[in-house]
Amino acid sequence: MTDDTPALRLEGIVKTFPGVRALDGVSFSVMPGEVHALMGENGAGKSTLMKVLGGIHQPDAGKIIVGERPVVMSGPLEAKAKGIVFIHQELSLAEELTVAENIYLGELPRKRFGLVDWDRLYARTDAILKKLKVSFDARTRVGDLSIANQQMVEIARALTVEAKAVIFDEPTASLTDAEKVVLFDVIADLQSAGVGIIYISHRMEEIFKITDRISVLRDGQYRGTLDTAETTEEEVTQLMIGRSLDLSRNVSHHTLGDVALEVRGLSCGPLFQEIDFEVRSGEVVGFYGLVGAGRTEIAETLFGLRDPSAGSILLDGAEVRINSPADAIALGISLVPEDRKGQGLVLGMNCRDNMTLPQVDDLTAGPFVAEGSEVAIFDQYRDKLDIRTPGWKQLVGNLSGGNQQKIVIGKWLSMHPRVLIVDEPTRGIDVGSKSEIHNLIRDLAAQGYAVIVISSEMPEVLHVSDRIVAMYSGRIMRTFTSDEVTEDNLIQAISGIRSTGRVA
Structure with a gap:
């Protein structure tokens, strides 16, 4: 050779x-x-x-x-x-x-x-x-x-x-x-x-x-x-x-509403401590940090998967207690998990059944599921989210990563949440589908949803967020607006360097 x-x-x-x-x-x-x-x-x-x-x-x-x-x-x-x-x-x-x-x-x-x-x-x-x-x-x-x-x-x-x-x-x-x-x-x-x-x-x-x-x-x-x-x-x-993409930073063009979610002094043992932030209707708040910073654990606590050791959660100004995902869903909080295949979908089930799974009890007629209602929900969100599939009978496991993610998002949107948490929204998704998911997140904010995005990709969090919460070792270091954030000060914050130049 x-x-x-x-x-x-x-x-x-x-x-x-x-x-x-x-x-x-x-x-x-x-x-x-x-x-x-x-x-x-x-x-x-x-x-x-x-x-x-x-x-x-x-x-x-x-x-x-x-x-x-x-x-x-x-x-x-x-x-x-x-x-x-x-x-x-x-x-x-x-x-x-x-x-x-x-x-x-x-x-x-x-x-x-x-x-x-x-x-x-x-x-x-x-x-x-x-x-x-x-x-x-x-x-x-x-x-x-x-x-x-x-x-x-x-x-x-x-x-x-x-x-x-x-x-x-x-x-x-x-x-x-x-x-x-x-x-x-x-x-x-x-x-x-x-x-x-x-x-x-x-x-x-x-x-x-x-x-x-x-x-x-x-x-x-x-x-x-x-x-x-x-x-x-x-x-x-x-x-x-076959086309160019918009890779610019986010510039909001809509008016933000009232505070939908507020977190005060939220802690969960050694995972995160004294977390304070708020999300307004129509706003995307990005959480950025290294793996292990506590971002996903905060999301899981808000969704009732973890019990907080201290602090309070307020929705529309009223304090709430969330002891389980059922409580979170009833209060209007939804979570699109980081592991969409392992936690967000049943790959061996079809698209319709995946999308309506959280509300199947509400779609029953006697001992039977109302198939017509399920199909109507699927058709509505397939069109709304531009999900590319031959039909509702397609197994979710056969869809592309981007379309699988849209199924998970559609599942929660059909529950009409007040707050939507999206953890690593484009992990394992190609660049074209990433752009579609980013546009979808911005569109949901424009429709009045309060959105939290957790991402390990700096371009992504810069592109979709109105404000960015920088975390290090279980604590919030700084919160930036889209106007003031730079790559340098964001990297410093997630590395534990405070604005004074001292390491936390």
Whole structure:
């Protein structure tokens, strides 16, 4: 293999499902030691292309070439044997097994008579975990780890073989900033070893930080490859969606109403302390901070999932007690959770049933659910939110991330809340759908909703918020208006630096 031979090449890949051509003659390659971004909206064909590469789908036409040899992939294990390793966004771990057993699943080292060589297994695993600088060891049960640490176990799998190409699919979606640094170091080490990296992400700042080239798919077709150092976010976005996006900061054009929600001295043990803020009707208040700052825990307390240890919550000026989500819903507080698939949706149910689930008791006629009423609610919010689905019978698990998020939002809007809390509204959503969700949030505020947005993405919180609450270590450091906030003073605040320059 010569220096200009790709580590991995796909030529003219075609894949058709009933009624849909998911891939239409796609060609793609990654060089040894290159980090090559693969980008596109949800539904553009990225996942299908990777499933073809991993042997989950067989192509209708086209070739897969590893080094200089055409290959046929019969499944993920064969792909791994040929040096193609996948780090999936959706965790594929066995929670009851140890970290070591998950990393070497199907390839456990053996002694005589087929017995597992546990000492060798744990030693190998601990050596890999040391490179990743994690706080757990080979014997830890995976189910006892946080989602972020489970993602690190997925990443550890890439280090068990002599890989020719490693595919990272949204690898930082669940990682803290410190864990991202470790991940990028691992990627740099793989580069130095001559491994080709395919990096799939919707996060532009990551793409421009670590990649060499960017290839774009749209509607199942290859749209072009750009040198990262010579392009811009706007150019990549336009190639992805065929139009430019409004990436400016929020400028409100409507009058705010009365205070809908007020929080005074709210505390919850060590998670957060002495929280004071208010949200007016027609206002979007963004909560920004590092992972662990306490933002999600505040939302869960307002929704009745956690019991406060001190403080009070007022709606329309009257103090209320919220002991459960049922109390919150009855009072007009709704929560779109961070984990929409695990907490916000039932993926095996259809769109209509997901949207009407919280109010199914109110839609019963005798022992039966009033199907006509359910369909009417779904049709109303499908049109209102522009949810793209063939009909209400479509399983939610088959929708794109953006449309799944709209189903969750529609579910709560159909309950007519006073306060809508949206936690990480665009996590795992492509750039085009992000823009739609941002516009939807602003439209809801214009209609008079009081909206709280929790986000780990600075451009997002700047774009949608009228005011931004900056949190650090369970406390509010500062609250900014959209006019006074800058990237510098926002970063200082979430790093624990007060306006005086002192660290909290």
